[in-house]
Amino acid sequence: MRVGVIGASGFTGGEVLRLLLSHPKVEVTLATSREYSDEYVFRVHPNLRGVTDLKFSLPDLDKIAKSCDVVFLATPHGASVKYTPQLLEVGLKVVDLSADFRLKDPEQYKVWYGWEHPRPDLLQEAVYGLPELHREEIKRARLVACPGCTATASILALAPLVKAGFVDLDHLVVDVKIGSSGAGSTPTSSTHHSVRAGVVRPYAAAGHRHCAEIEQELGWLAGRELKVAMSAHAVDIVRGILSTGHAFLTRQVAQGELWKAYRSMYSGEPFVRIVKDRKGLYRLPDPKVVVGTNYCDVGFELDERVGRVVALAAIDNLVKGAAGQGVQCFNIMMGFDEREGLGFFGAHPL
Known part of the structure; x- marks a missing residue:
């Protein structure tokens, strides 16, 4: 090809x-x-x-x-x-x-x-190029529009909760932290090393344009319009995004129901891994683990005290958040195995 x-x-x-x-x-x-x-x-x-x-x-x-x-x-x-x-x-x-x-x-x-x-x-x-939501449409597409990087992580973190129907769709909150490569290769005053290094800088505390994509796709899943409050922070890494979503429950939900929601949505997905472990350092998604890969690691934590689910997703912003997702969509469009060319599964330590 x-x-x-x-x-x-x-x-x-x-x-x-x-x-x-x-x-x-x-x-x-x-x-x-x-x-x-x-x-x-x-x-x-x-x-x-x-x-x-x-x-x-x-x-x-x-x-x-x-x-x-x-x-x-x-x-x-x-x-x-x-x-x-x-x-x-x-x-x-x-x-x-x-x-x-x-x-x-x-x-x-x-x-x-x-x-x-x-x-x-x-x-x-145009088909929105998120295979986990639109695989069948991508198969028939001649034009695929790949999602934004922070939108990808935020949608995949929250989608199982929205689809399950037990969270308040009027109060969805997303906090995103992203590495410097998300700003692109053209240098600016804000990406100069002496200014960028060491930061945890809120660069879009409100009004990030990827809100439009998140609302569009989660609204499609929910079957109704919804709003998402999003804040984005630049942090001192080169690659990676960690999206932390906050969804408030409309009824009492057990851990087993959350597992069911995530497993039913992502079972069989080649590039989504559910990360919620009881042992080790990497019990929840961490962007460092997925650098260079097309994986999106998703996880969750139930905060029973206030009726909240913390929904997390970690991706490499240049791969699953951009180029890798594009290649995954290309494979689907062409009828190839969607894993072709995307076999790298990361390095540790990094």
Whole structure:
């Protein structure tokens, strides 16, 4: 399968290349970058030295159409919507890692991204690329919109509780902690090492744009509209997200019911592991354990005193939160085993 990556010089694009270059059913035919055109890929992504001699090229639609069957878009928000219609018109399938097609309601783009969506018709066609919720639709899709990283972790943490129907849907709270790679590869004053190192910085105490995705998907599960209060913090790690959700019970619930809710939703899922152990250091999800992998580790704790369930999820923001999830969706679209190219199961210690 011939695959191209548009916007391949950033952290997410580099991860897509890393995963696809080891995929047994993929030939990476091109990787585009305006900034690094005609430069070797390994000079930007040094981990790929000796793996590929591919050079970055400019994004040329004719060349892409002739040399690709599927295209991954790892472009900034607002750029993908300019490429996607043309790619679809020439018969290519698209896996979009930006936010441009994640939301079904075009009005929400005005609220959360500050622009009017030019292709609301494609919003209706695009499939939200969370396999644990939309696997069957992904199989038939020609356009998959991969979820945001904090949205992925938050949805997977809370989804079993929402689906089970015993939590208050009007008072869902999410606290997210994310590593520095979540800010992307372009340096800013806030990502400078002397400023970023050592922090636990609330950068979006309220109004994080991924709220829109979380509300959309959990609302779909619940069969009604709902609101999620979310706060996001930058912490001193490079990769990883820990989402801590707080859901308040509407009735008394036993531990066994919580186990049933999580097991019934994630039994057989190749990349979701339930982590709730009674012994050892890693009794609940920890982002360090999943670095470099496509796993989402989920867990929970029952706070009987106040009628609360603490729902946790840990992911690598660049893999299950971006590139890995994209490759998982690609595999499903193509009818491959969805684990292809995603076999790395982490390293310890790290």
